[in-house]
Amino acid sequence: MxxxxxxxxxxxxxxxxxxxxxxxxxxxxxxxxxxxxxxxxNIGFLGSPGSGVITxxxxxxxxxRFLKDAGAKPFIGDSCIxxxxxxxxxxxxxxxxxxxxxxxxxxDLDRGEAVPFEVPNPMAVERLKVSSYAAxxxxxxxxxxxxxxxxxxxxxxxKNMKGCLHQREKIRFHHLPERDRxxxxxxxxxxxxxxxxxxxxxxxxxxxxxxIVAMEGLGPSLGEPxxxxxxLASEDPIAADMAALFLMGFETRELPHLVLSMIxxxxxxxxxDDLDFDRERFTALRSxxxxxxxxxxxxQFPQFLVTFGESCSxxxxxxxxxxxxxxxxxxxxxxxxxxxxxxxxxxxxQTRRCILLGNCTAKLKGLGLFIEGCPPVPSDxxxxxxxxx
Ligand code: SF4
Numbered sequence: 319m320x321x322x323x324x325x326x327x328x329x330x331x332x333x334x335x336x337x338x339x340x341x342x343x344x345x346x347x348x349x350x351x352x353x354x355x356x357x358x359x360n361i362g363f364l365g366s367p368g369s370g371v372i373t374x375x376x377x378x379x380x381x382x383r384f385l386k387d388a389g390a391k392p393f394i395g396d397s398c399i400x401x402x403x404x405x406x407x408x409x410x411x412x413x414x415x416x417x418x419x420x421x422x423x424x425x426d427l428d429r430g431e432a433v434p435f436e437v438p439n440p441m442a443v444e445r446l447k448v449s450s451y452a453a454x455x456x457x458x459x460x461x462x463x464x465x466x467x468x469x470x471x472x473x474x475x476x477k478n479m480k481g482c483l484h485q486r487e488k489i490r491f492h493h494l495p496e497r498d499r500x501x502x503x504x505x506x507x508x509x510x511x512x513x514x515x516x517x518x519x520x521x522x523x524x525x526x527x528x529x530i531v532a533m534e535g536l537g538p539s540l541g542e543p544x545x546x547x548x549x550l551a552s553e554d555p556i557a558a559d560m561a562a563l564f565l566m567g568f569e570t571r572e573l574p575h576l577v578l579s580m581i582x583x584x585x586x587x588x589x590x591d592d593l594d595f596d597r598e599r600f601t602a603l604r605s606x607x608x609x610x611x612x613x614x615x616x617x618q619f620p621q622f623l624v625t626f627g628e629s630c631s632x633x634x635x636x637x638x639x640x641x642x643x644x645x646x647x648x649x650x651x652x653x654x655x656x657x658x659x660x661x662x663x664x665x666x667x668q669t670r671r672c673i674l675l676g677n678c679t680a681k682l683k684g685l686g687l688f689i690e691g692c693p694p695v696p697s698d699x700x701x702x703x704x705x706x707x
Pocket of ligand 1: 629
């Protein structure tokens with residue numbers, strides 16, 4: 319008998335919570351009765367509903383209401399990028415209010431215990447530590463906001479699971495050393511391989527991709543909001559991410575961590591023809607996203623040259639927040655290079671005015687002005703630039 323195609327459904331509308339709940343009644347076949355379910359939105363950045371930076375709180379409400387109707391015991395959880403306080407991020411996102419109104423618990427996943435997992439057929443990591451909240455839930459629903467991402471191309475349901483890693487394990491994902499025993503995968507970035515490894519131990523049971531207000535361009539935090547007013551869902555997260563990418567104007571093969579996850583899960587040849595989705599409708603809704611190309615920061619802020627060396631989101635967010643708030647102040651100034659991350663070749667330091675941002679750049683001390691911190695904050699950059707004159 320031919321294998322059943324994974325179903326992906328989409329809804330558009332104005333009442334985000336209702337459309338999400340109705341969508342899930344249309345998509346979900348599994349029984350959730352009596353199960354403890356982690357609803358994992360992407361609310362680890364400081365962002366407001368509708369900003370495109372974070373999952374819309376009303377979509378989270380729709381997921382929670384569906385799960386309650388289905389007899390489950392849902393709770394909501396996420397962890398924040400370093401430098402962002404969970405209480406503040408959860409409050410600003412509107413999800414704290416939704417949790418209270420819906421009578422469900424909202425947890426900072428970083429407050430859980432570390433639960434170690436062995437990774438089957440590892441591509442980058444043999445072991446990883448996951449928050450006990452995620453490890454002990456009977457089911458996980460990944461609820462990402464649809465956005466482009468400077469280091470991962472796009473952030474969807476598989477990438478969103480990174481927030482379930484325990485505390486600094488998230489940072490470790492950005493600084494994994496190359497090991498010879500993973501030789502077949504050396505052509506791919508360690509971050510992409512590690513996301514595929516994570517998907518092999520913590521694969522969501524349901525993916526709900528929020529495209530109410532998505533983000534294009536310099537995601538994950540400095541892109542532009544892209545209002546689409548839609549939500550899509552599937553019980554097969556790979557299928558959900560493939561369909562979301564199609565909507566965004568990308569090919570499946572453009573998202574390396576998705577391709578690697580498909581290899582690990584035994585469906586490397588899967589194409590859009592293998593999905594059960596309304597291709598005509600998806601084609602009508604397709605709206606190509608601007609790519610998140612790191613070099614574009616220098617096009618947007620020509621007085622700065624930003625050099626990334628496998629930095630993590632926290633230092634990236636510091637640079638982005640700085641440029642967003644203060645970048646225009648420096649239009650007439652001589653070019654300044656800002657260096658972030660551990661793996662920057664000293665030969666890439668090109669300007670007389672060079673700032674080394676964060677502890678990961680410490681080994682380059684002496685070649686520029688070093689700012690200590692993990693991560694430093696935007697005002698540290700401001701002070702250093704003022705000192706440079
Ligand atoms: S210094 Fe920056 S890039 Fe390095 S680990 Fe800390 S936050 Fe991440």
